[in-house]
Amino acid sequence: xxxxxxxxxxxxxxxxxxxxxxxxxxxxxxxxxxxxxxxxxxxxxxxxxxxxxxxxxxxxxxxxxxxxxxxxxxxxxxxxxxxxxxxxxxxxxxxxxxxxxxxxxxxxxxxxxxxxxxxxxxxxxxxxx
Amino acid sequence: xxxxxxxxxxxxxxxxxxxxxxxxxxxxxxxxxxxxxxxxxxxxxxxxxxxxxxxxxxxxxxxxxxxxxxxxxxxxxxxxxxxxxxxxxxxxxxxxxxxxxxxxxxxxxxxxxxxxxxxxxxxxxxxxxxxxxxxxxxxxxxxxxxxxxxxxxxxxxxxxxxxxxxxxxxxxxxxxxxxxxxxxxxxxxxxxxxxxxxxxxxxxxxxxxxxxxxxxxxxxxxxxxxxxxxxxxxxxxxxxxxxxxxxxxxxxxxxxxxxxxxxxxxxxxxxxxxxxxxxxxxxxxxxxxxxxxxxxxxxxxxxxxxxxxxxxxxxxxxxxxxxxxxxxxxxxxxxxxxxxxxxxxxxxxxxxxxxxxxxxx
Numbered sequence: 001x002x003x004x005x006x007x008x009x010x011x012x013x014x015x016x017x018x019x020x021x022x023x024x025x026x027x028x029x030x031x032x033x034x035x036x037x038x039x040x041x042x043x044x045x046x047x048x049x050x051x052x053x054x055x056x057x058x059x060x061x062x063x064x065x066x067x068x069x070x071x072x073x074x075x076x077x078x079x080x081x082x083x084x085x086x087x088x089x090x091x092x093x094x095x096x097x098x099x100x101x102x103x104x105x106x107x108x109x110x111x112x113x114x115x116x117x118x119x120x121x122x123x124x125x126x127x128x129x
Numbered sequence: 130x131x132x133x134x135x136x137x138x139x140x141x142x143x144x145x146x147x148x149x150x151x152x153x154x155x156x157x158x159x160x161x162x163x164x165x166x167x168x169x170x171x172x173x174x175x176x177x178x179x180x181x182x183x184x185x186x187x188x189x190x191x192x193x194x195x196x197x198x199x200x201x202x203x204x205x206x207x208x209x210x211x212x213x214x215x216x217x218x219x220x221x222x223x224x225x226x227x228x229x230x231x232x233x234x235x236x237x238x239x240x241x242x243x244x245x246x247x248x249x250x251x252x253x254x255x256x257x258x259x260x261x262x263x264x265x266x267x268x269x270x271x272x273x274x275x276x277x278x279x280x281x282x283x284x285x286x287x288x289x290x291x292x293x294x295x296x297x298x299x300x301x302x303x304x305x306x307x308x309x310x311x312x313x314x315x316x317x318x319x320x321x322x323x324x325x326x327x328x329x330x331x332x333x334x335x336x337x338x339x340x341x342x343x344x345x346x347x348x349x350x351x352x353x354x355x356x357x358x359x360x361x362x363x364x365x366x367x368x369x370x371x372x373x374x375x376x377x378x379x380x381x382x383x384x385x386x387x388x389x390x391x392x393x394x395x396x397x398x399x400x401x402x403x404x405x406x407x408x409x410x411x412x413x414x415x416x417x418x419x420x421x422x423x424x425x426x427x428x429x430x431x432x433x434x435x436x437x438x439x440x441x442x443x444x445x446x447x448x449x450x451x452x453x454x455x456x457x458x459x460x461x462x463x464x465x466x467x468x469x470x471x472x473x474x475x476x477x478x479x480x481x482x483x484x485x486x487x488x489x490x
Contacts, residue, residue: 035146038350039163041443042418060469062420064162064354064443067469086418093161 002032009113010122017073025074028101032126037063040092045081045103054112073116076107134179135272135329139336143346151245153180158348165351166445170486173278174347180244183271187237188263202384206233211303217374219394224370232304243364272332277322288342319359319484354442360481366440378410378480412480413452414490419468421452428465446483453480
């Protein structure tokens with residue numbers, strides 16, 4: 001069974017969101033997602049300063065097997081991207097919740113995450129797949 | 130649940146991720162496809178390819194039958210017992226029903242066809258056998274293990290001390306029987322290696338012996354990136370019944386030398402050749418960040434959607450993306466590929482990227 005962290009929020013499309021102490025939101029893909037994709041070879045993140053919208057495409061992750069869109073769980077401005085993924089995209093496989101994060105957003109409305117799944121909801125969603 | 134090979138439990142025990150592959154539950158990887166790919170390029174890896182279909186062709190007309198059935202001419206094998214030949218099996222319109230390997234075994238022949246095309250292949254082969262004194266026998270009792278990589282032969286010899294003389298005597302693209310086993314120096318990776326057909330009951334023990342002799346289990350994911358780097362066709366991608374072998378880099382397998390040999394599909398192939406073949410299969414190299422994928426369209430000389438990618442992936446050996454693609458015959462040097470709402474420049478190369486661990490691009 002894939003690791004699902006209780007402190008995170010999730011989208012059915014397999015992104016996770018973590019609300020940091022300063023109110024920013026860090027976004028990545030789940031253990032289950034990286035396992036389904038296989039070896040990640042390329043990640044396209046949004047640019048710092050770009051605006052992303054909740055539920056909208058914000059990037060792409062490509063594995064040896066397939067390309068998959070990344071959706072942002074929240075609306076806001078991108079304030080950081082994980083540049084180390086450019087040289088080491090395999091961090092998405094080895095550490096999806098920590099070193100393999102994709103981008104950070106300064107959210108315009110944190111309550112958007114109330115609509116996201118909690119760990120139990122996400123667990124149920126992937127069991128139904 | 131799909132069909133399972135004799136090695137299914139071995140795969141599960143080794144932590145394989147199992148996926149459906151043409152109706153078979155097969156290992157896609159045992160953890161990391163890229164690591165498995167590198168293992169085959171640098172050391173020795175093995176694949177369970179028991180899902181492939183083996184058909185023995187025997188009887189007094191076996192040779193005449195296969196000279197009609199196949200676009201390549203098995204008469205080339207007449208003086209070479211054990212030698213293998215790659216060929217297309219074509220329909221009446223010259224489209225490719227399947228690609229296959231045929232071994233000449235002293236008066237009879239062993240044919241290995243794809244698993245996804247098994248049913249239609251067997252139906253076609255049976256139908257075309259009418260009027261020939263031949264017997265077709267599917268060998269579903271065989272498992273098949275492909276041991277591939279620069280160290281494949283050495284490790285296989287360690288694992289099979291009693292077969293050392295046989296393995297040492299095998300020339301490239303030849304096979305030989307060893308009791309009820311059949312060992313061939315063939316493969317689908319662009320590396321040296323063996324394909325071992327053996328009774329299903331023997332397969333799990335051989336698999337384990339090979340593991341004990343430093344041959345790593347590799348999944349069908351790595352097999353696909355290895356064959357793509359080697360520029361080898363995959364049925365259903367580079368060719369199918371609507372594609373002429375002239376347009377699938379299979380011209381070298383069409384043997385027209387014997388004017389008397391009226392193989393199935395010959396007339397349309399000769400007509401196409403006389404008219405001029407409008408498209409060809411090439412390799413594409415993308416140096417920018419991004420991954421080429423099957424079905425992405427290609428812009429040549431500013432003309433939209435004039436070509437299409439048939440197989441594409443990230444190349445683990447090269448570190449960038451490569452593809453096989455069908456483009457207009459006159460296309461050369463460069464093109465542009467539509468990669469997800471972006472247009473990226475690619476270089477057109479011969480469809481062969483890596484051989485024996487070395488880059489060719």
